Structures are given as structure tokens and as C-alpha cells.
Amino acid sequence: EIGHGALAERSLEPVVPSEQDFRYAIRISSEIMESNGSTSMASVCAGTLALMDAGAPIKKPVAGISVGLVTEFGDDHQLKRYELLTDIIGSEDHFGDMDFKLCGTDAGVTGFQLDLKLSGISHKIMAEAIERAKEARTKILDMMRSALDKPRPELSKYAPRIETIKINPEKIGALIGPGGKTIKGIVAETGAEINIEDDGSVHIYATSGESMARAKEIIGSMTREVEIGQTYQGRVVSTKEFGAFVEVFPGKDGLVHISELADFRVQRTEDVAKVGDIIWVKCIGIDDKGRVKLSRKAALKERAEKETGQAA
Numbered sequence: 001e002i003g004h005g006a007l008a009e010r011s012l013e014p015v016v017p018s019e020q021d022f023r024y025a026i027r028i029s030s031e032i033m034e035s036n037g038s039t040s041m042a043s044v045c046a047g048t049l050a051l052m053d054a055g056a057p058i059k060k061p062v063a064g065i066s067v068g069l070v071t072e073f074g075d076d077h078q079l080k081r082y083e084l085l086t087d088i089i090g091s092e093d094h095f096g097d098m099d100f101k102l103c104g105t106d107a108g109v110t111g112f113q114l115d116l117k118l119s120g121i122s123h124k125i126m127a128e129a130i131e132r133a134k135e136a137r138t139k140i141l142d143m144m145r146s147a148l149d150k151p152r153p154e155l156s157k158y159a160p161r162i163e164t165i166k167i168n169p170e171k172i173g174a175l176i177g178p179g180g181k182t183i184k185g186i187v188a189e190t191g192a193e194i195n196i197e198d199d200g201s202v203h204i205y206a207t208s209g210e211s212m213a214r215a216k217e218i219i220g221s222m223t224r225e226v227e228i229g230q231t232y233q234g235r236v237v238s239t240k241e242f243g244a245f246v247e248v249f250p251g252k253d254g255l256v257h258i259s260e261l262a263d264f265r266v267q268r269t270e271d272v273a274k275v276g277d278i279i280w281v282k283c284i285g286i287d288d289k290g291r292v293k294l295s296r297k298a299a300l301k302e303r304a305e306k307e308t309g310q311a312a
């Protein structure tokens with residue numbers, strides 16, 4: 001069965017997602033209890049359904065079929081007549097002259113294997129066999145789709161989670177923390193394993209969806225970038241005569257100038273924003289040094305316009 005397994009693997013491989021899209025090692029185990037047909041083609045069909053049921057985002061479902069051939073030759077050793085057989089059984093394989101296994105999607109062929117007891121076959125017979133296999137494959141794919149038409153959107157709740165997110169490489173130091181304190185804290189809290197690469201790729205390995213979600217949430221909050229035009233809810237961390245500093249993400253704050261605190265003249269910063277207050281702010285600019293400029297006035301105006309639009 002090693003050869004049959006190799007054919008099934010070769011036929012499924014073209015639709016398997018890349019490592020970047022699906023960072024899992026994939027193993028398909030196909031156990032045939034009894035068969036009077038092609039076990040390798042059955043393994044291809046069952047393997048496709050197993051992958052989709054597991055949530056593996058394969059590109060297209062694959063099905064396979066075996067086509068046989070029986071021939072009659074004249075006394076002059078010339079072919080008199082022949083007959084193609086679709087989905088051959090054991091006796092047809094044993095007594096027949098060909099076992100042509102062909103796998104593919106509705107878009108084309110992904111793998112095939114041709115076993116012949118003859119010295120060769122004509123181009124015409126080969127073309128007919130390929131067409132016969134295509135017709136059968138299309139019917140099988142329709143039957144498979146009636147059971148499961150696409151990969152399940154979620155992995156099994158028992159499957160470990162593996163995801164990769166990208167962060168700004170300049171944020172790597174902050175994510176790791178002094179002596180690895182920050183990243184170790186995230187690992188301890190979530191139970192996830194986290195590996196960071198120099199290009200900003202963060203690989204997260206978790207045993208459950210909840211662990212993965214929490215790890216992504218913490219990493220996201222620590223590495224998010226403030227974007228111009230976006231509105232955030234932040235905490236006032238300090239006040240000055242010229243305005244208030246508001247923390248929009250952990251470790252990331254910006255200045256709300258006193259002129260941007262309200263749509264009226266503000267005499268003292270503390271009249272509008274005190275340390276510890278949670279306020280809405282909008283990013284209105286980032287200077288060359290990365291300093292963030294925020295506006296409470298713009299944020300309140302934007303929120304008021306949205307509420308007015310919803311009420312209308």
C-alpha cells in the first residue's frame with residue numbers, strides 16, 4: 001500500500017495550503033477495511049473530505065477514479081476492438097489490460113498513474129480514457145459536495161491553534177521587554193507559546209481558541225500603531241498648561257493641545273480633562289519624530305455626527 005499512499009499524497013498535495021496560510025503538519029490516515037475497487041482513489045476522495053472536515057483551507061476538493069481497458073487482437077496482432085471500464089473492480093483489474101488512475105479537481109488533473117499489461121496504447125484510447133475519467137470525477141465531486149461543499153470555517157475545538165501576525169519590527173523590543181519579562185508574562189497569562197522573528201513575524205502556538213484569542217489581544221494592544229483619522233478611547237495620564245497627554249494604547253500616548261480639548265475656549269486643562277479621565281480622542285497628525293497629535297474636539301464632533309445620522 002506504500003505506492004497507493006504515495007499516489008494519493010501526490011494527488012492531494014497541489015491543493016494543500018502553503019505553510020504561510022496553514023502552519024500545521026498534515027497527516028492523513030486512510031484505513032481500508034474492505035474493497036472491490038481502487039483503494040488509492042477511495043483514499044483521495046476520503047482524504048479530501050477529511051481535510052475539509054478538519055478545517056484545512058484546501059484550494060479545491062479532489063476526487064479520483066480508475067479506468068480499465070479490455071482488448072481483443074486479431075491473428076495479425078492488430079487491435080480489433082476494445083472497451084473502456086470505469087471504476088474497475090478486482091477481477092477487471094486482474095484480467096484487464098490497463099489500470100489508469102486519474103485524480104483531479106473540476107479545474108484539472110492533480111495526479112495519475114498508468115499500469116499497462118500491453119506494450120502500449122494509442123493516443124485515441126488514452127484521450128478517451130481521460131475523458132471517461134473526467135466525467136466520472138465530476139460526478140464524484142458533486143456527491144462529495146453534497147456531504148461537505150467547502151472546508152469548515154473553524155478548526156476542531158480540540159486542535160491546537162497556530163497563527164502568525166505581523167508587527168512593526170521596531171516594536172519587537174517592547175514586546176519582549178527587559179530580560180524577556182513582558183513576553184514571559186504573556187506566556188504565563190495565556191498559556192500560549194510565542195516565537196518572534198526579526199522581520200516582525202510573531203508565531204503564536206496555543207492549545208485552545210481562548211488562549212490564542214487572549215494572546216493576540218495582548219500582543220495587538222501592545223503593538224498597535226496609532227493611525228491618522230482614527231478615533232480612540234484613551235486615559236489621561238498627565239496634564240500640562242498647554243494640554244493633556246492621553247494614553248490610547250499601553251505605552252503609547254499623544255498630546256491633546258488645549259485648543260483641541262473642546263469647541264470652546266478652555267482656560268485650564270483640568271477644567272476639561274483630569275488625570276485618570278477616560279476620553280474620546282481623534283488622531284489628527286503624527287510629526288517626523290513620531291509624536292502623536294490628538295483632538296478631543298474632533299472626536300466629539302465625529303461621534304455627534306454619527307449619532308445624528310443614526311437617529312435620522
